Amino acid sequence: MRRLLASVLLMQALCVDFACAGERLQLVVTQPFLEMRSGPGRGYPVVYVVGRDETVTVLYSRTDWFKVRAPRGQEGWTRREELALTALPSGAAAPIPPYPDFTSHRWEVGGGYGVYNRENLVTAYADYGLTDSIDIEAVVQQAFGTLDNRVVASIGLRHTFIPEWKWFSPTAGIGTAYQHIADKVPPAPLESNNQMAYVSLGARGFITRRFMWRADWRHYVVFNNLNVYEDLEEWKFGLAVFF
Amino acid sequence: MEIRLSSILLAAALLSGCGWFHRGEKPQNQVVVEEPQPDPSIVEPQVTRRAVTTPRIKAKDVELGAYFGALSIQDFGVNPVYGARLAYHVSEDVFLEGLVATSKAGTTSLEDEFPQITVISNAGRHFTYYDLDLGYNVLPGEIFLGRGRAFNSQLYVTVGMGDVKFAETDQFALNFGVGERLLITDWLAMHLDVRDHVFETSLTGRTKNVDNIEATLGLTTFF
Numbered sequence: 001m002r003r004l005l006a007s008v009l010l011m012q013a014l015c016v017d018f019a020c021a022g023e024r025l026q027l028v029v030t031q032p033f034l035e036m037r038s039g040p041g042r043g044y045p046v047v048y049v050v051g052r053d054e055t056v057t058v059l060y061s062r063t064d065w066f067k068v069r070a071p072r073g074q075e076g077w078t079r080r081e082e083l084a085l086t087a088l089p090s091g092a093a094a095p096i097p098p099y100p101d102f103t104s105h106r107w108e109v110g111g112g113y114g115v116y117n118r119e120n121l122v123t124a125y126a127d128y129g130l131t132d133s134i135d136i137e138a139v140v141q142q143a144f145g146t147l148d149n150r151v152v153a154s155i156g157l158r159h160t161f162i163p164e165w166k167w168f169s170p171t172a173g174i175g176t177a178y179q180h181i182a183d184k185v186p187p188a189p190l191e192s193n194n195q196m197a198y199v200s201l202g203a204r205g206f207i208t209r210r211f212m213w214r215a216d217w218r219h220y221v222v223f224n225n226l227n228v229y230e231d232l233e234e235w236k237f238g239l240a241v242f243f
Numbered sequence: 244m245e246i247r248l249s250s251i252l253l254a255a256a257l258l259s260g261c262g263w264f265h266r267g268e269k270p271q272n273q274v275v276v277e278e279p280q281p282d283p284s285i286v287e288p289q290v291t292r293r294a295v296t297t298p299r300i301k302a303k304d305v306e307l308g309a310y311f312g313a314l315s316i317q318d319f320g321v322n323p324v325y326g327a328r329l330a331y332h333v334s335e336d337v338f339l340e341g342l343v344a345t346s347k348a349g350t351t352s353l354e355d356e357f358p359q360i361t362v363i364s365n366a367g368r369h370f371t372y373y374d375l376d377l378g379y380n381v382l383p384g385e386i387f388l389g390r391g392r393a394f395n396s397q398l399y400v401t402v403g404m405g406d407v408k409f410a411e412t413d414q415f416a417l418n419f420g421v422g423e424r425l426l427i428t429d430w431l432a433m434h435l436d437v438r439d440h441v442f443e444t445s446l447t448g449r450t451k452n453v454d455n456i457e458a459t460l461g462l463t464t465f466f
Contacts, residue, residue: 025298039395039426041335041383060301062465063334067429088297095297111339111375113404120415122375122404142406144415184412211333239377241333 025058027068027086027094034086036076040065048074055089064209066096102206103164104132105242110214112238116152119145123236132163137173141236148189152179154198166206173200177220195223196232207239214238303430306330308463310344310434316370316409317453318446320349324370324457328434330378340376340401344457345369348409351447362446367410370455372440374418376403386425395426407442407455416442424463434461 029050037044040062050056050070056078059067064080084096100106106129114121123141130136135158143150156175163169177196181189202216215237222230307329314324326344333339348368354360382398400421407416420438427433440455 023298025300038385038393039383041380043383044385044395058300060303062303062429063332065335066300097300122406122415124375142413144406144413149413182413209334211337239339241331241339 025095026055026089027058027083028053028055028089030087031082031085034068034078034082036068036070036074036078037065038076040067040077042079044077046076048076056086058083099209100243102166102212102242105129107243108135108137108212108214108240109243110212110238110240112214112236114141114216114234114236114238116141116143116150116234116236117145117232119143119150121234121236123238125238125240127158127240133160134158135160137175145184147185148181148183150179150181152177152196154178154196156198156200158200158202160204168203168205171200171202171204171216173202173216173218174198175200179222190226191224196220197223210241210243212240212242214240303465304332306332306338306432306463306465308432308434308461310436310459310461312436312457312459314344314346314370314455314457316346316348316455318351319368320351322346322349322370324459326459326461328461328463330463335383336380338378338380338399340374340378340403342372342374342376342405345371363410370407370409372405372407372416374403374405374416374440376401376418376420380424395429397424398422399424401438407440409444410446414442414444416440430465432463432465434459434463436461 029052032052034050034056035046036048036050038047048070054071056071057069059069059075061067065077066080066083067075068078068083069075080096084094086094088094108127109125111122111124114123121141121143123139125137125139127135127137137156137158139152139154141152143152154175154177156173156177158171158173160169160171175198177198179194179196181192181194183189183192198218198220200216200218202214204212204214206212216235218234220232220234222232224230308327310326310328312324313321315321324344324346326342328340328342330338330340348363348370351362354362378399378401380397380399384396384398385393386396387393398421400419402417402419404415404417407414418438418440420436422434422436422438425433425435436457436459438457438459440457441452442455443450443452445451
């Protein structure tokens, strides 16, 4: 652990402002003025104003704010919507990337809380959209029970029935999973590792910008050598960022 | 003498006559080149084309760093804690955060009083946790240092959940925190955090929720 921390500190020490290297985007102000604030937030004061036809250099971005440099060297933060109204020196529109479209986004990363086999569950997942309606998702989660703790990893496909429904869209999925059981209270489980298969029903929806929610119910069938049918149930709710 | 003079005159006359006969003939080996007539409707470009690439804007939404502080493990004293932090800023208000940290518990007052009693083994005194948090920047602002320096800052609150491994057992833990992020530069931040890890345990004889409050100082880099 300390070695990990030392590595993090070393990375910090070696971290240089990579944005300084290479060519930077130059944009011409086409509106009457462009406001520059002291920080990347709506409440920070305006510290400088660049006039029409002047050129600003875009240094980097943070969330919805872009750090820019005025012709005489003053630096400040400007909002995405305002910077999008500037133009390239050629006259073309400024290449300010828009928010990813929720209905056709490709990547999701998120986490959340749930209940797995009546145990508290912490879950984290990554999801890639093969098409607008079919995703492949990988999930890692840890369940905390009174008798045992479990680590569950799964991979599967999920279908979003109506991806163009932004605020609420039902989903269904199918996949395979693996669970490891670590007992807390004797006796030890007869099998501590199992392959599983699952089906799921759920829903997803847009919150704002790159933020979304997801809810899921899963039914697992456990493949065991105990000659008994074993199934588990899980539900969870999570928040995610999409790209 | 007269004959010689006549011969010279005759030769001169013949030479001049040859010039007369060849008058108007074109040279035998001359090639006639016609000048191409330019089409007035086509304008040949005078500049060479070059590929124009628009520079990309680097997004610095990810924060990575380490922290150090004191963790009060309920019933087991106050101990140093070391941790790492990874955060992603979704908007100017909201961020997602993951924390990993470790500490080592001390002894309970019972163990201090009666050294022959051991509540947990030495290996079980390792206290490690991970958290998945949702954070909200409640009070963004500036901190002034003297007359000429201002640092951007954000007071934030976090709520999340995760795992605490203590006494060689993993427990589900909730955590609640409040912190101050002070941006020394736009890419380097200092954090002051107070966070409570709450989980259920029966280590000291009866089942109860324990509060494990930590105060930490951290340094992070935006990239």
